[in-house]
Amino acid sequence: MENSPQTSKKIGVAFTGSGLQGLANIALIELFEEVNFKPDFVVGCSGGAAIAGLWGQGLNAIEIQEKISHYLNRDIIRHVDLYGFLFFYKKPRNGYKKNHALLKANRLHKLYNHLFDDIKLENLQFPTAIQTTEVGNGVGAVFKQGLLKDIVYASSAMLPFIPPICIDNKWYADGSFTAPIPIMELVNRGMDHIISLSFTEPSLKKPKNFLSYYSNFVSQVFTKAQRSQITFAIEFHHGETLLLPVKPHMEGDIFDRREINRIMTAGRDTVQQYRDEILRLIER
Amino acid sequence: MDSSSKKYRDFSVVVGGGGIKAMAAVPFFAFLSKNGLIPNQLFGCSGGTFVPSFWANGIREEQKMIEEVYAFQRLVVKEKLFNQLDYRTLLGMANYPFGRFSKKHAILFPNKFFEMCQRMAGGKKLEDLPIPTILQATDLDTADPVFLEKGDLASAIYASSALYPVLPPIEIDGKWLVDGGYHSEIPLMEAVRRSNDIIIVLSFDQVPEQQPSNFFKLFTGFINQVVHYHTHSHTSLAVNTHQNEILFLRHFFKTPISIWDVNKLPEVIDMGYQVLKNKEQEILNMLLL
DSSP, rough: OOOOOSSOOOEEEEOSSSSSGGGGHHHHHHHHHHHOOOSSSEEEETTTHHHHHHHHHTTHHHHHHHHHHHHHHHTTTOOOOOHHHHHHHHHHHHOOOOTTTBBOOOOHHHHHHHTTTBBBGGSSSSSSEEEEEEEETTTTTSSSSBHHHHHHHHHHHOOTTTOOOTTTTTTEEEEEGOOOSSHHHHHHOOOSSEEEEEEEEOOSSSSHHHHHHHHHHHHHHHHHHHHHHHHHHHOOOOOEEEEEEEOOOOOOOOTTTGGGHHHHHHHHHHEEEEEHHHHHHHHH | OOOGGBOOOOOOEOOOGGGGGGGGOOOOOOOHHHHHHHOEEEEEEGHHHHGHHHHHHHOOHHHHHHHHHHHHHHHHHHHTOOOOOHHHHHHTTTTTOOOOTTTOOOOOOOHHHHHHHHHTTTOOOOOGSSSEEEEEEEEEEOOOEEESSSSHHHHHHHHOOOOOTTOEEETTTTEEEEEEEGGGGHHHHHHHHOOOEEEEEEEEOOOSSSOOHHHHOOOOOOOHHHHHHHHHHHHOOOOOOHHSOOOEEEESSSSSSOOOOOOGGHHHHHHHHHHHHHHHHHHHHHHHH
């Protein structure tokens, strides 16, 4: 089923989801491997950016899950950044340093260092872009080249908890703030058909942790805010856009490794449910 | 008002968010008072709830409105409204001992800010206001917009401007509500849905702050820019949908003004006069029969 660029339609895939939610995308990769399908373009956002990066390195579905599970530590973002607290409302003598937020991110940097080493985005096996948000102007910014570890970090830096990162003299934070489902990039890239998971996590009636509660809110609020963007994207787009709803029903936070099975199951359930539609789209 | 004596067309006013910058609406509302123009409905969001609320509440003379704005400034400076960190919640974010997490708490304590909303509301309910006034908030659990048109005015003003996670949400009718700007900082679509009036929109934006002096300014500046970005496509859809005229009064600040930087109020009010000066005649031509 491998695409022949001369005859087949171009198919783009968006990998989405905050934190570990991104693992649900592995279910799509499993199906793509089963039918030997390779996309023409991949775009990743937030937790989905890490999956895009690992798949683009040539890892298969099992290897991606194993690698993330191996390096993921429950305490990955459990350390308060006193600088962020101290200068929340006070002005530091030498100006505020933007690489600080409420929590420390050194372990998250370490995780992405393990996962991506010095691999560059432009060297992945599929043309890949990653969605972030520029902190200075609040506008979406899409990376097509650069160090994968820094760009994937930027795409998942959930302000005000996780600090932004400086790349080429500009500061970047989580892509979910501007395009949790970055399908406009695939439209701009001339993809005929688009496939993406769409996380429709219901409200957390008994939230246990500030970070998961806030990231759930941000994900919902900006997915809804993006509706009119998606309307425009679909209007510009002449092919089919397949948005597949996933409901992981997470109880822990977005970096809690105990949620991995729940997320993977939710992803597989969705892909199984829409299997025929996905295959119909990619078989063209 | 006796409708037979009305000499202008039906219109509604939408005041967008923008923190303290939305106080630039004062000259526009003073202009409405001076010309005897009363909108059918008022819509407000976030910082854009303040001026419409006290105008609808009967404070309509220019000087009185300005006095009210400066009373607000004194209150913010004296009470340090945004300076009260909730340390237990901050510790709870990292699951530290003595930390806590609950929906009722956020990074700052809301008490002083809520008192300020109460002062502005003067004990009124939304349904008591002589002009139907609709304030936009966001449901924290579902991220859906919520339009408040009855109930305690102070709570509605607070809900519409509670920038989570800096300020905690407020529970109204079983829903936990936060800043309406998260849905769209200009509640134009709701105005379009409710009537076919002419709509006058007051919007407030600025050049981005490149060197924020603390984390509060970095984060609130970022969120403001993000919601502004999303508002573009909302606004385009609303304009496409509406069957009547929409006039935009854009207040664009060439120097950044932090969300609650009350020291910039003179500059903010002055911007309101500058924008109005160029649009007065256009508004009158559009509205007068």
